[in-house]
Amino acid sequence: MERLVDTRARPLRSLRLSVTDRCNLRCAYCMPEEEYAWLGRDTLLTFEELHRLARRFQALGVNRLRLTGGEPLLRRELHVLVRLLAGLGLADLALTTNGLLLAEQAQALKAAGLGRLTVSLDTLRPGTFKQLTRRDRLEDVLRGIGAASDVGFGPELKLDTVVLAGVNDDELIDLLAFARERRAEVRFIEYMDVGGATRWSRSQVVSRQQILQTIERANGRAEPLPGRGSEPAERFRLADGTTFGIIASTTAPFCGACDRARLAANGTLLLCLYASQGLDLRTPLRAGVSDEALDGLIRGAWLGRTARGAEDRLALEGLRGPSRALDELRRAPLLEMHTRGG
Ligand code: SAM
Ligand code: SF4
Numbered sequence: 001m002e003r004l005v006d007t008r009a010r011p012l013r014s015l016r017l018s019v020t021d022r023c024n025l026r027c028a029y030c031m032p033e034e035e036y037a038w039l040g041r042d043t044l045l046t047f048e049e050l051h052r053l054a055r056r057f058q059a060l061g062v063n064r065l066r067l068t069g070g071e072p073l074l075r076r077e078l079h080v081l082v083r084l085l086a087g088l089g090l091a092d093l094a095l096t097t098n099g100l101l102l103a104e105q106a107q108a109l110k111a112a113g114l115g116r117l118t119v120s121l122d123t124l125r126p127g128t129f130k131q132l133t134r135r136d137r138l139e140d141v142l143r144g145i146g147a148a149s150d151v152g153f154g155p156e157l158k159l160d161t162v163v164l165a166g167v168n169d170d171e172l173i174d175l176l177a178f179a180r181e182r183r184a185e186v187r188f189i190e191y192m193d194v195g196g197a198t199r200w201s202r203s204q205v206v207s208r209q210q211i212l213q214t215i216e217r218a219n220g221r222a223e224p225l226p227g228r229g230s231e232p233a234e235r236f237r238l239a240d241g242t243t244f245g246i247i248a249s250t251t252a253p254f255c256g257a258c259d260r261a262r263l264a265a266n267g268t269l270l271l272c273l274y275a276s277q278g279l280d281l282r283t284p285l286r287a288g289v290s291d292e293a294l295d296g297l298i299r300g301a302w303l304g305r306t307a308r309g310a311e312d313r314l315a316l317e318g319l320r321g322p323s324r325a326l327d328e329l330r331r332a333p334l335l336e337m338h339t340r341g342g
Pocket of ligand 1: 023029030068069070071072096097098118119120160161162189190191192193194197337338341342
């Protein structure tokens with residue numbers, strides 16, 4: 001296996017594979033608009049194509065893979081893809097989902113070899129859920145989380161919460177307690193000005209520091225845990241043993257340790273969540289390119305990688321607003337968080 005490093009000496013280690021740009025929620029921080037431009041169905045990579053690309057990335061150093069979207073559980077027969085990918089023997093095979101369809105699929109995903117599961121859960125209040133996602137489906141998410149614990153995802157279960165001022169920032173302690181009861185771990189995420197977050201404003205961001213203050217005020221000191229490595233989340237432990245994470249991409253970016261490539265569902269390789277451009281791998285793939293040539297394309301992209309999107313955004317400080325205008329997103333849907341695979 002190669003050890004590729006980019007221009008900032010960052011190795012290629014992890015891959016986020018988006019399997020669809022479709023979603024069954026409309027989260028205010030991700031898809032606030034009424035209308036979207038979708039990727040053409042025939043441009044979505046097949047399971048065989050996704051598997052082949054995952055193998056090439058593995059040969060170039062990737063040992064952690066996460067399936068995402070859009071909502072990945074909308075992709076029909078997803079467990080079949082999971083089984084194919086599990087056969088690669090990667091150190092980590094994970095999935096991020098909004099949980100709506102999880103109750104029906106948890107068993108099949110576990111049986112197919114999925115290692116870890118992250119469910120997005122921003123609130124425990126049905127009214128807030130409906131306001132935030134434009135769908136009245138909190139019950140389904142909670143059933144999904146229950147099913148995931150029942151089939152044995154247990155300690156490998158994470159709950160991701162985007163914290164928004166005035167929306168769910170009064171629920172941090174309840175979410176911690178909810179997770180503790182299910183032996184899951186919450187990760188509080190700062191609201192990011194990614195493409196798609198067209199309503200982003202600095203005033204709605206609840207910072208890492210504010211999140212920690214709220215938790216420590218209620219639960220006592222949160223001790224930082226060592227061993228973060230290239231993980232986006234900083235982890236903490238409370239006196240009662242509860243652990244939680246904070247992902248502070250907005251106020252304390254971790255670009256310097258970012259070892260992550262992303263593949264949009266149409267086979268576009270993106271080297272940063274904020275990247276304006278990607279590299280089309282679908283066209284060569286469908287033209288019958290050899291493994292060596294595919295490796296060359298990926299290798300070349302990674303060697304030239306300079307990405308530091310979140311740091312660049314932070315440098316704007318007071319001038320910060322949504323990173324992409326709506327008309328730009330309409331013209332180039334790949335700039336959307338839900339299309340490139342958040
Ligand atoms: N649909 C799945 C889900 O929601 O878990 C997977 C895709 S979603 C784009 C992946 C993650 O991105 C979710 O945890 C979501 O909360 C997060 N996300 C989306 N927009 C965000 C934003 N503006 N700031 C921070 N996190 C965001
Ligand atoms: Fe919400 Fe995930 Fe769908 Fe975005 S892709 S609207 S975060 S469920």
